Amino acid sequence: MTAETNTRTIEIDVLRYDPDTEAPPRYQTYKVPFQHDTSVLQGLQYIKDNLDGTLTFRWSCRMAICGSCGTMINGIPQLSCHTFLRDYWPKKLRIDPLEHFPIIKDLAIDQTDFLNKLDSVKPYLIPKQEKPISEGAYLQTPKQMEQYYNYSQCINCLLCYAACPQYGLTPTFTGPAALALLHRYNADSRDVGWSARSDVLNSEDGVWRCTLVGYCSEVCPKNVDPAHAINQNKVNSTLDYFGVLKLLSTVGLGK
Amino acid sequence: MQVITCDIVVVGGGGTGLRAAIAIAESDPKLTVALVSKVVPMRSHTVAAEGGAAGVIRGDDTLDNHFNDTVSGGDWLCDQDAVQYFVEHCVEELVQLEHWGCPWSRKDDGNINVRFFGGMTVQRTWFAADKSGFHILHTLFQTSIKYPGIQRYDEYFVADLILEDGRVRGVLAIEVATGEIVLFEAKAVILGTGGAGRVYRQNTNAGIVTGDGMGLAYRHGAKLRDMEFVQYHPTCLPGSGILMTEGCRGEGGILTNKDGYRYLQDYALGPLDPWPRPKAMELGPRDRLSQAFWHEDQKGNTFQTPLGTAVNLDLRHLGEKKILERLPLITEAARVFAGVDPVTDPIPVRPAVHYTMGGVYANMTETEVPGLYAAGECSSVGIHGANRLGSNSLVEIIVFGKVAGERAAAYARTVKDGSSAGVRQQAEESASRLLALLKNDKGERVATLRNEMGDAMETGVGIYRNASGMKTAYEKIAELRARYRAGIALDDHSRSFNTEWLTTIELGFMLEVAEAMAHSAYNRKESRGAHVRLDEYSTRDDDKFLQHSLATYTGEGPPAISYQPVTITKSQPRTRSYGGAGKQAVMT
Amino acid sequence: MSGRFKPAVKTYTRPVTGGWWKENPFYIWYTLRELTAVGVFLYGVVLVTGVVSLGIGENAYNAWRAALTTWTSLIFHLILFALLVYHSYTWFKVMPKTTPQIPIAPQTIVRTGVAVTTALSLVIVAVLFGVTR
Numbered sequence: 001m002t003a004e005t006n007t008r009t010i011e012i013d014v015l016r017y018d019p020d021t022e023a024p025p026r027y028q029t030y031k032v033p034f035q036h037d038t039s040v041l042q043g044l045q046y047i048k049d050n051l052d053g054t055l056t057f058r059w060s061c062r063m064a065i066c067g068s069c070g071t072m073i074n075g076i077p078q079l080s081c082h083t084f085l086r087d088y089w090p091k092k093l094r095i096d097p098l099e100h101f102p103i104i105k106d107l108a109i110d111q112t113d114f115l116n117k118l119d120s121v122k123p124y125l126i127p128k129q130e131k132p133i134s135e136g137a138y139l140q141t142p143k144q145m146e147q148y149y150n151y152s153q154c155i156n157c158l159l160c161y162a163a164c165p166q167y168g169l170t171p172t173f174t175g176p177a178a179l180a181l182l183h184r185y186n187a188d189s190r191d192v193g194w195s196a197r198s199d200v201l202n203s204e205d206g207v208w209r210c211t212l213v214g215y216c217s218e219v220c221p222k223n224v225d226p227a228h229a230i231n232q233n234k235v236n237s238t239l240d241y242f243g244v245l246k247l248l249s250t251v252g253l254g255k
Numbered sequence: 256m257q258v259i260t261c262d263i264v265v266v267g268g269g270g271t272g273l274r275a276a277i278a279i280a281e282s283d284p285k286l287t288v289a290l291v292s293k294v295v296p297m298r299s300h301t302v303a304a305e306g307g308a309a310g311v312i313r314g315d316d317t318l319d320n321h322f323n324d325t326v327s328g329g330d331w332l333c334d335q336d337a338v339q340y341f342v343e344h345c346v347e348e349l350v351q352l353e354h355w356g357c358p359w360s361r362k363d364d365g366n367i368n369v370r371f372f373g374g375m376t377v378q379r380t381w382f383a384a385d386k387s388g389f390h391i392l393h394t395l396f397q398t399s400i401k402y403p404g405i406q407r408y409d410e411y412f413v414a415d416l417i418l419e420d421g422r423v424r425g426v427l428a429i430e431v432a433t434g435e436i437v438l439f440e441a442k443a444v445i446l447g448t449g450g451a452g453r454v455y456r457q458n459t460n461a462g463i464v465t466g467d468g469m470g471l472a473y474r475h476g477a478k479l480r481d482m483e484f485v486q487y488h489p490t491c492l493p494g495s496g497i498l499m500t501e502g503c504r505g506e507g508g509i510l511t512n513k514d515g516y517r518y519l520q521d522y523a524l525g526p527l528d529p530w531p532r533p534k535a536m537e538l539g540p541r542d543r544l545s546q547a548f549w550h551e552d553q554k555g556n557t558f559q560t561p562l563g564t565a566v567n568l569d570l571r572h573l574g575e576k577k578i579l580e581r582l583p584l585i586t587e588a589a590r591v592f593a594g595v596d597p598v599t600d601p602i603p604v605r606p607a608v609h610y611t612m613g614g615v616y617a618n619m620t621e622t623e624v625p626g627l628y629a630a631g632e633c634s635s636v637g638i639h640g641a642n643r644l645g646s647n648s649l650v651e652i653i654v655f656g657k658v659a660g661e662r663a664a665a666y667a668r669t670v671k672d673g674s675s676a677g678v679r680q681q682a683e684e685s686a687s688r689l690l691a692l693l694k695n696d697k698g699e700r701v702a703t704l705r706n707e708m709g710d711a712m713e714t715g716v717g718i719y720r721n722a723s724g725m726k727t728a729y730e731k732i733a734e735l736r737a738r739y740r741a742g743i744a745l746d747d748h749s750r751s752f753n754t755e756w757l758t759t760i761e762l763g764f765m766l767e768v769a770e771a772m773a774h775s776a777y778n779r780k781e782s783r784g785a786h787v788r789l790d791e792y793s794t795r796d797d798d799k800f801l802q803h804s805l806a807t808y809t810g811e812g813p814p815a816i817s818y819q820p821v822t823i824t825k826s827q828p829r830t831r832s833y834g835g836a837g838k839q840a841v842m843t
Numbered sequence: 844m845s846g847r848f849k850p851a852v853k854t855y856t857r858p859v860t861g862g863w864w865k866e867n868p869f870y871i872w873y874t875l876r877e878l879t880a881v882g883v884f885l886y887g888v889v890l891v892t893g894v895v896s897l898g899i900g901e902n903a904y905n906a907w908r909a910a911l912t913t914w915t916s917l918i919f920h921l922i923l924f925a926l927l928v929y930h931s932y933t934w935f936k937v938m939p940k941t942t943p944q945i946p947i948a949p950q951t952i953v954r955t956g957v958a959v960t961t962a963l964s965l966v967i968v969a970v971l972f973g974v975t976r
Contacts, residue, residue: 017855018749018751019751019752019851019853019854019855020749020750020751020853024855025855025857035561036561037494037495037561037562037592037594048702048754048755049700049701049702050700050702052746053700053701053745053746053747053755054746054747054749054755056747056752056753056754057754058298059462060294060298060300060461060462060463061298061300061302061303061461062461062462062495062497063303063495063497063498063588063592064587064588064591065302065303065386065389065584066297066298066299066300066302066303066461067297067298068294068298075866075867076867082591099857100859102850102851102854102855102856103854103855103856103857104432104751104752104851104853104854105749105751105752106752108752110432110850110851110854111295112846112848112849112850112851113850115295115409115846115848116845116846116847116848117846118397118400119400119846119847119848120846122400123397123400124355124356124397124398124400124401125354125355125356125398127354131354133347133350133351133354136350137350137353137354137359137366137367138353138354139364139365139366140361140365141361141363141364141365142361142363144365145358145361146944147944148358149358152358152390152393153386155297155302155389156295156297165859165863165864165870168859168863169859169863181397185356187944188356190356191356211877212937212940212941213869213870213873214873214937214940215867215869215870215873217940218869225940227940228939228940231937231940231941232940232941232942232943232944234941235941235943407847407848409848432851433851433852433853751853
């Protein structure tokens with residue numbers, strides 16, 4: 001580490017789980033030196049580099065854009081690269097893997113359910129017809145972009161799934177991030193894929209599984225506001241059910 | 256051992272790999288593509304790129320302008336035929352991304368907006384706020400889901416290439432979750448594995464940017480080209496190295512030293528006014544700005560922060576509205592990681608390693624190994640030369656990602672199917688070597704060697720270099736390679752999700768790539784672009800060194816360095832100059 | 844969910860306990876919000892009882908009115924009132940999440956809703972007070 005001017009030590013309990021043994025998960029305590037700007041991720045890296053190379057966790061960009069490092073820190077879903085040890089000292093820190101996901105090893109959770117949910121919402125532009133490249137870009141005004149831009153900011157960090165008690169109770173729920181992305185495409189002026197995605201949106205496990213707890217939007221590090229994406233579509237879903245698609249406010253209509 | 260058979264393996268799920276896979280799926284839906292990535296694709300480092308992607312769309316801009324900016328930016332070490340192809344295909348790829356949904360920032364009338372970037376004569380950088388890489392990657396990733404022919408193997412770590420009779424036959428990968436070793440048999444392999452910035456201690460890169468693909472190709476007979484050219488991005492947060500995009504300066508941000516003085520005017524980038532204007536002052540090329548910082552540091556004009564010396568990136572005069580609209584990501588990063596609000600305070604910045612200009616030598620993405628293709632940062636197709644211009648890389652990955660996909664698809668159609676005992680045998684041998692690494696419990700910790708390598712490269716092969724420094728660096732790397740062979744003691748000997756094992760394999764690649772960088776640098780007895788020497792070779796020598804360097808793997812010993820001519824078509828080398836007089840630019 | 848991505852084989856699934864709602868202040872307030880619906884229901888029962896008693900006869904109705912003046916009833920109604928205030932407030936607090944993308948700040952929606960509800964409630968109380976004089 002670089003020259004210390006003001007090094008303190010904090011105790012961290014980390015949930016350990018080894019898939020190659022039968023033993024259930026248990027906590028292990030480490031003492032980690034830190035400075036003012038040391039993140040929880042850097043704390044974990046310190047442990048792995050110097051104290052215990054078996055400690056396993058995902059990370060990559062270190063700047064809250066790749067979405068790899070989601071964990072539960074004192075029971076709250078957060079990005080470990082974006083959370084700082086100084087804010088917990090002198091109390092102990094407890095790190096668990098993201099809630100509501102199966103644990104593969106230590107802090108690494110199984111993301112495959114989310115990847116399948118992502119597939120199911122058809123998260124790609126479905127235009128009215130293929131536009132030749134020679135015609136150039138679609139026109140899209142800043143106002144039109146405002147309709148969906150916020151929902152395109154999702155880094156797929158899965159903190160919202162950890163936050164959502166409905167996902168915890170009913171894991172077939174499509175979930176906040178996937179539904180936010182579904183809405184992102186529906187609300188894009190270049191897209192007409194409402195019908196292609198309506199089965200997923202209208203289903204019991206679509207928007208209707210959401211009871212507007214709203215914790216997903218609270219923990220989202222990018223202010224995507226998935227709760228808004230889902231709940232504004234309850235009106236759309238109802239109108240769709242009654243066959244009055246044309247009253248849908250801003251989403252593209254399937255043909 | 257599990258064997259998966261497909262037509263083409265794409266290694267790396269970033270912008271390059273995804274674009275290549277889509278190109279294959281579109282060119283021939285009957286071809287099977289395995290997209291094999293050590294992380295789930297949206298974690299790839301493309302996601303962190305901020306500033307934008309260049310493409311000529313303004314009426315007052317021309318392809319020749321983009322061509323000339325790129326070639327002079329690269330200090331004439333660019334292969335001009337590749338640059339010509341490149342500039343001709345940027346816009347169509349950027350439009351294709353837009354058709355796939357990419358939320359490029361718009362003007363009020365709904366047309367694409369473009370901004371200034373360092374070293375560019377005219378505004379031509381398409382941008383999506385200051386998260387262009389994020390949006391490009393997510394657009395490509397989400398679009399790739401449309402194609403059933405693209406089979407995804409997320410969190411499979413490619414640890415070896417398999418060749419037979421001199422041509423590529425597949426890759427050997429570790430399924431991260433289980434530690435199972437899997438052989439992918441394929442007719443062609445495309446490397447889209449990114450750069451190698453993590454060989455340096457201070458860098459803007461993610462932990463995964465460890466030069467794996469470069470190492471793989473290098474070990475199997477492909478040469479690494481122009482490895483001495485490593486780009487320092489001038490504006491990164493001290494300590495973490497987190498990137499403050501060039502877009503800050505593209506929007507009009509300025510750099511001041513501890514006295515509040517815009518020091519770049521002292522480094523042949525002035526005069527100060529009018530500001531902003533292209534290719535002058537803070538809109539000069541990255542190598543020149545990083546070098547200016549180094550000089551200011553030597554003179555004591557930088558100020559001390561707890562994490563190193565820095566200068567100020569001042570955005571205050573842009574106003575809160577513009578900062579929050581155009582630069583939201585860096586605003587948040589500055590607030591969270593540096594405790595500074597760009598709206599009210601200047602941001603402390605210093606250079607950090609950002610991009611690897613060099614890479615696997617690839618002629619229009621074809622390497623010297625039949626069936627092996629390389630594109631993006633891991634490759635050297637010849638467009639960046641000795642210094643890359645900002646916003647040329649995000650468009651490089653889609654232009655050449657597509658080329659690699661199409662060429663690999665064409666090649667795969669000519670190759671006959673068929674497994675072979677020889678391939679299986681090689682795979683078994685490679686697997687036992689990997690498992691031997693896993694079992695080892697005698698030796699040093701992986702972090703020890705990694706940190707020593709980072710420090711050695713930072714000191715000896717940094718912004719400014721000299722003969723003795725580079726020699727010390729390559730000797731140190733040779734020593735580290737020997738210590739690596741002597742053994743890395745792991746704490747974790749399990750098979751499942753063993754990231755300690757994987758970082759040890761990555762360290763092996765990094766040490767070899769670092770050695771190629773250090774030797775290539777030592778042997779280039781001139782200064783050009785990002786490779787600047789303070790010893791007797793401090794000027795450009797077109798007579799002897801208007802050539803690409805090539806590093807050939809020799810096994811345990813140092814690389815053999817040779818040279819290759821540069822393809823020059825219409826731009827003859829001249830003095831590379833920035834700054835000077837000019838009109839004030841109209842900001843968009 | 845089924846799909847092309849198969850989950851890892853050896854994983855550990857943490858059970859969701861019945862006490863999940865206690866684990867986090869956010870969940871506690873959410874659960875309270877949902878429980879206020881029970882408060883609304885109970886108040887509805889009180890009112891229906893009154894209507895039914897009115898249908899039975901004057902004695903029954905007077906008995907119902909008498910029951911309302913006991914201390915038990917007053918405390919019960921104060922609790923219900925607190926629950927209904929929270930119910931109304933949270934109704935508006937989540938309203939911004941249900942609107943389409945409109946250029947009105949969420950805070951504005953919440954404050955307007957609360958203000959209008961408070962004003963209307965005061966008006967109704969004043970009118971009823973005047974009418975029952």
